[in-house]
Amino acid sequence: MNQSEALAVVREQLTERRYIHTLGVMETAVKLAERYDVDIKKAELAAIFHDYAKFRPKEEMKAIIINESMSVHLLEANTELWHAPVGAFLVEKEVGLTDEDILNAIRYHTSGRPGMSSLEKVIYVADYIEPGRKFPGVEEVRELAEQDLDKALLQALKNTISFLISKNQRVFPDTLYTYNELVLGGNINE
Numbered sequence: 806m807n808q809s810e811a812l813a814v815v816r817e818q819l820t821e822r823r824y825i826h827t828l829g830v831m832e833t834a835v836k837l838a839e840r841y842d843v844d845i846k847k848a849e850l851a852a853i854f855h856d857y858a859k860f861r862p863k864e865e866m867k868a869i870i871i872n873e874s875m876s877v878h879l880l881e882a883n884t885e886l887w888h889a890p891v892g893a894f895l896v897e898k899e900v901g902l903t904d905e906d907i908l909n910a911i912r913y914h915t916s917g918r919p920g921m922s923s924l925e926k927v928i929y930v931a932d933y934i935e936p937g938r939k940f941p942g943v944e945e946v947r948e949l950a951e952q953d954l955d956k957a958l959l960q961a962l963k964n965t966i967s968f969l970i971s972k973n974q975r976v977f978p979d980t981l982y983t984y985n986e987l988v989l990g991g992n993i994n995e
């Protein structure tokens with residue numbers, strides 16, 4: 806599937822504002838993929854489809870999580886997380902993309918996970934720093950992303966975790982595990 810076909814498909818699923826965000830993620834993901842030697846076509850497609858399920862009704866997403874035997878922990882988690890794993894499922898089912906690397910980048914774009922692939926990191930970071938993002942601390946992550954993908958990812962995770970704590974919200978455990986894996990280079994005695 807080429808870029809314009811993919812964009813036409815995803816545009817139907819999104820609001821104008823979310824579509825513009827998607828274009829920003831696409832542009833940023835392609836640049837990061839070039840910089841960090843990640844498959845550019847996979848980064849482009851993963852970016853285009855990362856928010857495919859963003860506007861599906863909560864009831865539909867919940868039913869998919871249950872019927873597809875996804876992690877039960879998702880049901881106790883912030884419902885904002887659901888569009889990522891449900892998106893991976895629907896992109897395969899409705900769009901017909903079967904590449905597991907692309908599907909995993911979509912699946913983990915919100916939570917992260919321990920042992921993320923470089924493609925997964927590129928999509929997570931691109932989603933965080935695309936030009937439309939304005940939140941506090943984003944500029945620091947943009948600068949880190951030019952130097953070191955893991956440092957950028959770690960800073961984005963820290964900001965997200967701190968933000969959720971400040972709002973009295975739950976933090977999905979995989980995000981904490983991802984943070985723990987990256988902090989201090991992964992060695993607690995360093």
Ligand SMILES: Nc1ncnc2c1ncn2[C@@H]1O[C@H](COP(=O)(O)OP(=O)(O)O)[C@@H](O)[C@H]1O
Binds near residue numbers: 856883889916
């Ligand atoms: N680890 C997490 N645990 C709980 N909620 C989270 C976590 N990460 C992100 N969220 C929530 O999910 C929302 C959507 O995240 P994300 O998919 O990264 O952004 P968006 O879809 O808005 O581009 C965030 O605004 C935040 O409220």
Ligand SMILES: [Fe+2]
Binds near residue numbers: 855
């Ligand atoms: Fe998202």
